[in-house]
Amino acid sequence: MAADRTTSAPTTLTQATGAARGTVGESTLRPDGTLKVTGEFAYSSDLWHEDMLWGFTLRSPHAHAAIRSIDTGEALALPGVYAVMTHADLPAETHYGLEIRDQPVLAKDRVRYHGEPVAIVAADHPETARRAAARIAVEYEELPLVVDEATATAPDAPLLHPGRRDHHAAHVPHPNIVHRQPVRRGDVAAARARADVVVRRDYEVGMQDQAFLGPESGLAVPAEDGGVDLYIATQWLHVDRDQLAPVLGLPADKVRLTLSGVGGAFGAREDMSMQAHACLLALRTGRPVKIVYNRYESFFGHVHRHPAKLTYEHGATCDGTLLYVQCRIVLDGGAYASSSPAVVGNAASLSIGPYVVENVDAEAIALYSNNPPCGAMRGFGAVQACFAYEAQMDAVAAELGLDPVEFRQRNAMSQGATMPTGQLVDSPAPVAELLRRVKARPMPPERAWEAAGGPVDVRALPGGLSNTTHGESVVRGVGYAVGIKNVGFSEGFDDYSTARIRLEVIGGEPVALVHTAMAEVGQGGVTVHAQIARTELGVDRVTLHPADTRVGSAGSTSASRQTYMTGGAIKHTCEAVREEVLRRGRERFGAAHPAWAAAEAPRLA
Incomplete structure (x- = not known):
């Protein structure tokens, strides 16, 4: 099947800026802005192929259970069904994962959370696929649950991943602990003895869902060379590919990913969801397969923010000097590791906040449990810690x-x-200085929603436009908090990005083609990357090639890194292109040409 028969596939975006050149520092329209506000932008759920099938996932109704049998006979007998796959049908590697490959593509002998994929179906209509999945008979035997630290580390706790061999396994006190990171500095015991005030409190942060507007979706198209082309909404094309290829039993160059329109991400698209399932069904049936989750499925289909229990103790002198911080952070990673080790690292490393403290004893751990898998969500690890240490700063100040x-x-x-x-x-x-400026700002009116002699202006109320309140019993408070977070990957992770720039003349006008694998998830990377190309090359027209795996990795669209990392790659590549063009110009026109006499770097256009 030829991939070019896919309709609504991502297209290039060419932007000519008109009067304002749209270089760095100038205000310019988003290249995808008009398409989005007019409803013409193609999101991944809009993808279509003329002979595609629809995929659906059967999920476990139990949080922890042994699978005794799976019978797919009735599902396969339903007219319109082209394939039903279970763990037994997987062609190659059976597990995947961001850092630790501990997550089954389809559950084999055991399910570890409510909603874990057990079987997948391809049919000629989404409703047929759903009905077929409902006919798959799975016999379960429920098992004891691991739900918190006490049940995870009890002497008789069920081991969720027995026989672990990952690189964290030898350094944790219990197999149900994914990762542990202590951070110690100074002498906390001696500092506690000198403290005039000690405040010790417990905090809890619940699980949160990213709830992006566009649920998981994508289209897998089998290719004539035996490979597969996947059009997908994701945050990291190359890591998806690197997890997919072993599962499909294909070399990486035959697993080609192209970014489709992304309806929000916030960390939840760093892990795979339906990618492997769509590709497996496409290769099994020889037909394109589209999978689109509804909102209910989406809650099962991606990772969430780690819930956390945090115990903090701060000691200070009467003049307000912090002497020490002692804390313990327990993160619930759920059934599979995902990015839990990195979340632990951030939580521990940033556990005291943006403060100078000479004596610190911090520990962070992440658990395996039978709760839904948790992973990346904006500011992971740093956010949970910030909630606790900033509440502590208020409490110590009050004391x-x-x-x-x-x-x-x-x-x-x-x-x-x-x-x-x-x-x-x-x-x-x-x-x-940041705190000084924030405090110096004028306070908002106490009841800004009340117009003098007029009705309540619901637009000025929190939740007012949703008609949740008209001002009854609403009290507005003002608080202060400050946090710290990494920009770019943390914990020494090797961070790099790649860009390919092509400069050509089209219709007598120079045009720069910018090709990266950066995932545009709404953050505006496509805007700033075009601005960087205009600034460095001096051209007005910039074409943005669809992001795909035909160019080197751009890393994840996360950790506030894409402007710096991929933007930096574009800048350096543009500089190389500019130097080559100028070299050829000097070679052709001679070193005495007036263009080389300019005090600033010559423009190419």
Whole structure:
């Protein structure tokens, strides 16, 4: 099946800026903005192929159970059904994962969370696929549950992943602990003895869902060379490919991914969802297969923010100097590892916040449990810790009788400070000044929604436009908090990005083609990347090639890194292109040409 028969596939975006050149620092329209606001932008759920089938996933109704038998006979007998696959039908590798490949493509002997995929169906209509999945008979035997630290580490706790061999397994106190990271600095016991005030409290952060507007969806098209082309909404094309290829039993160059329109991500699309299932069904049937989750399925189909239980103890002197912080952070990673090790690393490394504390004893762990898998969500690890340490800063300030903002300023980090991990803060960190400016801003009116002598203006109310309140019993409070988070991958992860730039003349006008694998998930990367190309090359017209795996990896669209990393790759590549064009110009026109006499770098157009 030829991939070019796919309709509504991603297209290139060419932008000519008109009067404003749209370089860095200028205001310019988003290349995809008009298409989105007019409803013409093709999201992954809009993909279509003339002879495609529809895929559906049968999921476990139990959080922890042994699978005794699976009977697919009735499902296969339903007219319109082309394939039913279980674990026994997988052609190659059976597990995948971002860091630890512990997650089954389809459950084999055991399910570890409610909603785990057990079987997949391909049919000529989505409703037929759903009805066929309902006819698959699965016999389960429910098993004891692991739901928190106590049940995970009890002497008789069921081991969710017995025989672990991952690189964290030898360094954790129990097999149901995914990863543990301590951070220690100074002498907490000695500092506690000197403290005038000690505040110790427990905090809890619940699980959160990213709830992006566009649920998981994609289209897999079998190719004539035996490979597969997958059009998908994701955050990291190359990591998806690297997990898919072993599962499909194909070399990486025969698993080609192209980014489709992404309806939001927020971390949840870093892990795979329906990618393997669509590709497996497409290769099994020889037909394109589309899978689109509804909202109910989406809650099962992606990772969530880790719920956390946190215990913090802060000690300070009466003049408001923090002497020590001791904390323990327990994150529930759910049934599979996903990015839990990195979340643990962030939580531990950033556990005390943007403050200078000479004595620190911090520990963070992530558990395996029978809860839904948890992974990336904006600011992972840093957010859970921030909730606790900032509540502590308010509580300690209250005990000392100090203004909470002034207390924070007194202990704020700045350039030259050393973090508990030993990392030097080698760039500006104006935490105290930031707090000063925030506090200096005027307070909002106490009841801004009440117009003098007029009706309540619901637009000024939290939740007002949803008609949840008209001002009854609403009290507006003002609080202050400051957090710290990494920009770019954390924990020493090798971070790089790739860009390919082509400069050509079309209709007598120079046009730059920018090709990267960056996932545009709504953050505006396509805008700034085009601006960088215009700035570096001096051209007005920039074409953005659809992101795909035919170019080197751009890394994940996460950790606020794409402007810096992929933008940086574009900048450096444009510089190389510019130098080559100028070299050829000097070679052709001679070194005495007037263009080389300009004080600034010559423009190419």
